[in-house]
Amino acid sequence: MTNTSLHLRRASALLVLAVVAPVSAQTNVSGEQAARLFGSRERIIDASLSPDGSKVAIVAPGPQQSAVVQIIDVKTGEAKPINYANGAPMTLTGCGWASVTRLVCTLYGVSNVQGGWESYSRLIGMDADGSNLLPLGVTQRVQDYVSYADGHVIDWRDGKTDQVLIARNYVPLKANVITIGSKAQGLGVDLLDTRTGNVSHVESADPIVTRYFADGQGHIRIKAQLDSLRQGYTFDGRVNYYYRVNDSREWKPFSTFSQMEDKGMTPLAVDGAANVAYALDRANGRQVLYRVALDGTLAKTVALADDAVDIDGVTTVGRHGRVIGAVMSKERREARYFDHDYETLVTKLGRALSSTPIISIIDSSADEKTHLIYAASDTNAGEYYVYDSAGKKLVPIGAVRPDLSGLALGKMQAITYKASDGTTIPAYLTLPAGNTGKGLPAIVMPHGGPASRDEWGFDWLVQFFANRGYAVIQPNYRGSTGYGQEWFQQNGFKSWKVAIGDVADAGRWLVKEGIADPKKLAIVGWSYGGYAALQSQVLAPDLFKAAVAIAPVTDLGALRAERGGFDKVGRDFIGEGPQLDEGSPARHADAFRAPVLMFHGSKDINVSVNESKLMDRQLHKAGKRSELIVYPAIDHQLRDSAVRVDMLTRTDAFLTQALK
Template identity: 50%
Template sequence: MDGRDALVTVALDPGRARTVIFSHPDVDVSGLIRVGRDRRVVGASYVTDHRQAVYFDEQAQALISSLGKALGGKAVNISDMSRDGNRVLIWAGSDVDPGQYYLFDRAARKLSPIMPDRPELAGRVLATMQSVQYKAGDGTMIPAYLTLPPGKETAKGLPAIVLPHGGPEARNEWGFDWMVQYYAARGFAVLQPQFRGSAGFGEAWLMRNGYRSWRTAIGDVIDAGRWLVAQGIANPDKLTIAGWSYGGYAALQAQAVDPALFKAVVAIAPVTDFADRMRRSQYFSNYLLQQQRMGTGPEAAEASPSNHAAEFRAPVLMFHGTDDNNVDISQAKIMQAKLQGAGKRSQLVIYDGLTHSLLDSDARADMLQKSADFLLAAGK
């Protein structure tokens, strides 16, 4: 509706009359809220600065409202519900709380904790995430999330990371983020830009996507770094960039636009070479869709970080799993070879047997420590 996703019913008759149940003037409606064994729809959700919900069921609205107040204003989600609706499994969390599951007994009016998401973080002071906006080069205001190290909320001249999200048809949300919290604990200011090309803000914001419209998307990412410096938050000699998947692509491609701004680059499972990616996609059923998404010919070549290796100034550290079926490890290997061939400082860390998400505690811990150490050494 007006270029944004809305919740609509369609009559199952020849007329197929459509009725808008809910829409938002600024962002997409991003999901349905379902409860119970029959997955009954009780509401819909959308994300502005925070995830918000509109409930069509008065009982569900009253339940969430009362539980939210009882839990100090944390975000509350209904995870499941007994058939009679008397026992409700809920999850509650926030930016400084990775989350806890509770069982609520409606008849007894009793809320009992069951299991924390990350018990190892109990008692640890975490960093708050705040919504900010910054001005892009063309004057467009770009929403972002800023996280400062605990106890340094007013500090200036910090080491800083611009952390673009993956996708690119995705977006960040306010809440606990394990990567952000780790980097903040190591002393970094972290800025997560919702650059044009991100999903959730309507078709005009999504554009052709962050690949086909990369100049605008990467420009917004670069302007995030410039804003951190202009605000005095970041030490310009300690301004770095990191990202995963498309975020890794953005971190690398930023060197093609402004190679002097970021002093170190971390790219996890990045897309780096469009031609290689399309060659590997030609036997898949979505090849033509992927081709439309990535582009072809000179356009795709210009958009590929591997073709700009000679322009890099910042040292690069990449991580990739050998069993990545989303972004083949060839992407990181091509980038590594191009950077080494151009005499640039670059290292590739390979995790054997891991997929795109690096779902292994030891590997993730290794990646976090190595990347933070590398970024802290920027400018030396």
């Protein structure tokens, strides 16, 4: 866990050209080619714009789990690799600009700690040419315990210096060690020089503080605190928020959010110029965005609400994270802008990029005259541009999946279907390109979470199956988020019968509508989706003729035990009592009738690989058909192109055989 350095090396020219020079794909491809095209990782993992708008830092995948930092000159289009992380054990996930010459990058890894897998992240500073690397975490010679995260930047400032405002984790020295060092413990805030490592302390470290909110003007105005940990080590699920009025160091109560009850106000951002916080709270069963005055009154006004769906969050812009709007998802993700200038800008960009209507401002220059734009659709994984508002120029930077250029992809359409109790369930249906959608092999693909939802947009798994000739439906079953408290039920674990029932009814709808050949109906899912794929065999064993589960939950009791005694919130989310047995597919292997294929990474910290191993053992013990593929040294997301290509290749062959 101590290997946090980047390894300076010139990346191959292929990695650079892959970002800036897409290669047209064939219109008709074999199964092997399709697996390679769709299974390969996205060519742009992360992108950020320099403070002067002249350069873009790209994080792109390398071989296996490695990642490369590249700098693209906006004016010339020249791309230069400057550094990389080899993925063993850490890989790059993103970079931001402290100044025009200095980057702050985040590394992520999973390592074995005392017999169990743990994730951790590190921050590192480097020059824009990859030199002068400096770890940005708090380090001491003999620490009492390992810090799993260095922290994160909460205000990038104006970019005129190498300093950023950063929330940092402090770890005390071991007791009884005679050495010089800090006894500070917990999360604090520092004004950090990313070149020298020099700091000015802004907020003292506190072991029960989990987050700080800056106001974009260099001040910390809100903090999140777990007061229950003052008395012990068990988190009771309540997060207490405190705020400050202008020009004061005194903390005042802001709100309390109960994770157990999903109740209370949660701040998202602070606008220092307006002296307000933006926060989410429930009203009439929906999540509403409020502006909350930070003048001592806590007066609330509605910033945005919708009768049909929850407000998801806020849209920010600029290096100080200024709030300019809010987002929600109906049939498609929508942004509502409070700032007229940005509303006009996005509208104009939408007209110019009409084939990719998902438009986001990813980053902006310090003067907010140059913007890094991301545009995508259901058939386009996304393209990055730099927009110069003064010259009204839109400069292409790179495509997320350039190898799919020229390949016909399936259109995703929002549909609804009736559950067995008459409830209308929202979903997305993708048909093979150019197909009328009758009598097809078909796949029901429930999303993970379960506290999540599917949205309209590009999905590499969906498009792979559509390319192979399958109709794919993605149900936002009850237990999904975004549709209010009543739709969420008790969540997809406690209310598994309702959630899995909705998933099964998606398959029945495909058959009823004549879209699916009933003899060629399969179910494929990842994480909770994998759980749903397996548990559907318990609830509706005759419906699906094949089941594929990627990193699935298979035993609710085991999942609850994985959360440990300190994670009261996680254990409560899963529940207890008879549903632990009734809702666990590994305890009902005898009910299975369809063949099962499972995939799992050995370093999965979300769901232990032991759950898939248990499911496989139980199925074989019951005389059922099951195959489990375990990928060594891979986490929950299977972030390795070769692994994903192998998974798609095996899945394609499995489904072809099972549904013939």
